[in-house]
Amino acid sequence: MSQSTEFIDIKRRNAKERPPVERVNDWSEYQQPFTEKKLKQQASRCMDCGTPFCQMGTILSTGTSGCPLYNLIPEWNMLVHQGKWYEAFQRLAKTNNFPEFTARACPAPCEGSCTAGVPSEPVTIKSIEKAIIDRAFLEGWVKPRKPLRKTGHKIAVIGSGPAGLTAADDLNQLGHSVTVFEREDRFGGLLMYGIPNMKIDKKYVERRIELLKQEGIEFRANIHVGIDLSIEELQQNFDTVLLCIGAEQPRELPIEGRHLKGIYHAMDYLMTSTKHYLDPDVSCDINAEGKKVIVIGGGDTGADCVATAIRQGCKSVVQFGKHGQLPLERQPGNPWPENPAIFSLDYAYEEALTIFGEDPRQYFIQTQSFVGNDQDEVIGLRTVSFQPNTALDQTENYWDADLVLIAIGFEGVKEDIFPTIQRSQKRIATVTNSFQTSQDGVFAAGDARRGQSLIVWAIQEGKKAAIEIDRYLASKEIKQTV
Template identity: 50%
Template sequence: MGKQTGFMEYERQAQRERDPAERTNDWNDYTAPMSEQELQNQGARCMDCGVPTCHTGMEINGVTTGCPVYHLIPEWNHLVYEGKWKEALERELEMNNFPEFTGIACPAPCEGACVLGINEPPVAIRTIERSIIEKGFDEGWVVPELPETRTGKKIAVVGSGPAGLAAAAQLNKAGHTVTVFERNDRVGGLLTYGIPEMKLSYDVVKRRVDLLEQEGITFITNTEVGVDYPISRLESEFDATILCGGATVHRDIEVEGSKLKGVHHAMDFLHANTKSLLDSDLEDGDYISAQDKNVIVIGGGDTGTDCLATSVRHNCKSLTQFDIYDKKGEDRDIESNPWPQYPVIHRVEYGHKEAASKLGNDPRAYAVMTKKFVGDENGHIKEVHTVNVKLRYDESGNKIREEIPGSEKVWPADLVLIAIGFTGPEQDLLDQLEIERSTRSTVKAEYGEYTTNVEGIFAAGDMRRGQSLIVWAINEGREVARECDRFLMGETVLP
């Protein structure tokens, strides 16, 4: 695959980015296109490794490595190197319904498993993936593909995130009539309202949704199943139901003052900003503004980084991101984090670069634990009290964080954004359907089978597995469609 000496001739070049000083003044895509020749050179770096591990998704020590949708990565890398873009697109779409989503918002565990990455920078897989699908749209190669016949079977998909969309797309290909229910006003779930516009534009989501509609899928928005749409109708009007409602219950921070005004969950902040931006270009003011505020983001993950980027565009006064972990090294620890595990290293993401450009420094503070929030006389947040911690393990291997005496600190704060993840799915609909749950409050359904205790009701994505990656959601959406098709037809035509 690729050019035999390509990995020696060409250095890794990932997705270009616009100048942070420029891009923080707008909400447009923060990336910039690369030339075809640059992309072909990156495809050439795929090194004919013999036993590629990039395309086989698995979990090692609870962390994903490789691609969960089993992308034919070496094949489309080679085709890009040869300039055969349409053939590369065909390979790409064989295993992934939405490479435009994963090519933008996936953390690329495929690159962590790249054989070249053992001792060199890995192949820029995600950059190539995104470029293939974008060229496909630009050239008009991505067109609606309607099924030749319809089976007469009707399926309801609850939730229009990546799992729900993938399930709907696959079942529609099999000839079933699919209706997707979304309680928000726009389709896409967290693709639309959980990822900021400059990272994943709603135009990208809508472009795909429009295509799915042209293929025959019906989308019903502003409708919450179990509230606006009764369960009795769901049971009487559909032959099967697939639950893809996500894991949307916020994980709270249980410290004094957490209910003060100005303390918000990150997703509430991001959702409101995107909705206002799409509705009125923020003119309606119906969002949580960080303008002229001292902003504290609690949580060191991608959602926290998205909060940084959004706050910078609001022109915040100051910005700090608390990370409970120590600062990681520039290179992986080969003993505790060997290849092909996803490399646990220090990364500087787009939001960190933007904060540094606008405010003068990387906003992260490491090994910081929040102790309490303190408010003013009006009940609004004014301070965050913290202490530094060090991590150790007890005899049973449990994590214990010990406070470091003398490291206490008080941070001024006008806005606090809590970005520490989700505990599981909301329970009301599951209660109404009498669905069994796991000890983690997720739907009890085996991976690869997706059947619940109620016949004809399936579950997939974060609602089943808990908070996870977009690429796992697409994996489960495709697989649950296969099992639902088997349930309805006695056999399945889906992969």
């Protein structure tokens, strides 16, 4: 970098966002790009560390620290600072198949482990990554890459989320013929239907799918493998099968009144809302318009529910969390380079604060029961608020609600549609340090194998599974020639 102290002399600046009062009236992305001048300044804050912790990609404590894709972050930061955008794109594409997704949907654990965050504030890595890939598409640098040779091997990838798309991309580039099967009518998995359009505009997902098609990957929609097509049938037509079916079994809340109408899992709500947005002819069976909405669960999925409900015109929205409000700064038990557990005003909460005048989050809340009317419709919730590690009495409360969304995470693979394949802790079991399942020639990757996780872990899983599948096919060739 041009100076050795720019990480201190130049203050961190976050990318601008559209005003909440404006953006809640549409479903367009809320983030706005930096100017090129500001991007170069922000990139110059990178310390070009001898040991770049932003790249380490590991689990520290209970969270991800650094980038699991081992992105060459200091290198493309330096190139952006120098105005060498094409070279920056080349370095970014070397490790990340889909930067346009990670730059929008990843919570950026790379920034949490940035060394500049120790004496100052971390580099705006995520915004710089987004600027690189958006410019690359704008300039026409992202072009179809046709593999130079074909091996003759055929591979079936089940699921078109980040793990499945990554594995399909890498296997195709290795010369294998890849077919991706998707049970929904559109491709992308949770990128398409699980993340609202204001975080990832679906045109970017469709653009990447079209590019992968041009590179030779075949996509087949509306096929539910395990129901419409069995694993055995696939194995008759393909050399290997890769299961990237996600961990979509929602964690349940088995309390009194759960049967009432108007109570839904968060992902069902988000998927229905996005399907209706993309195709108005598709009915929006779960709609927050004019309703008092309660979101149970304090994570990112819950925040997306808050933002979606506001855009649908809810009367009010409250989000329950069983944990307390995070501190404003790192605590001694959360040292660098762990991902910082600190308070932030996410896009959804900023919108709720603007529209309703208060942050929708309520802390240390435990839902006890749902209350219904004579038509078995939910009309409210009974909760207990508490202060942990104290002798204070718990406080009981009642909350009005017309729509309740349960966003308390996922347990594992949703359906038991592959009875011949072993499970472990509700995930698809694989051989230790491997992606091979209990059935020869069948592999698993992503959340289905790892459990609910970040998009960067899913992409890493897809890349490693592709390497293992390629080695498996090569070993079969050697055995056949011996």
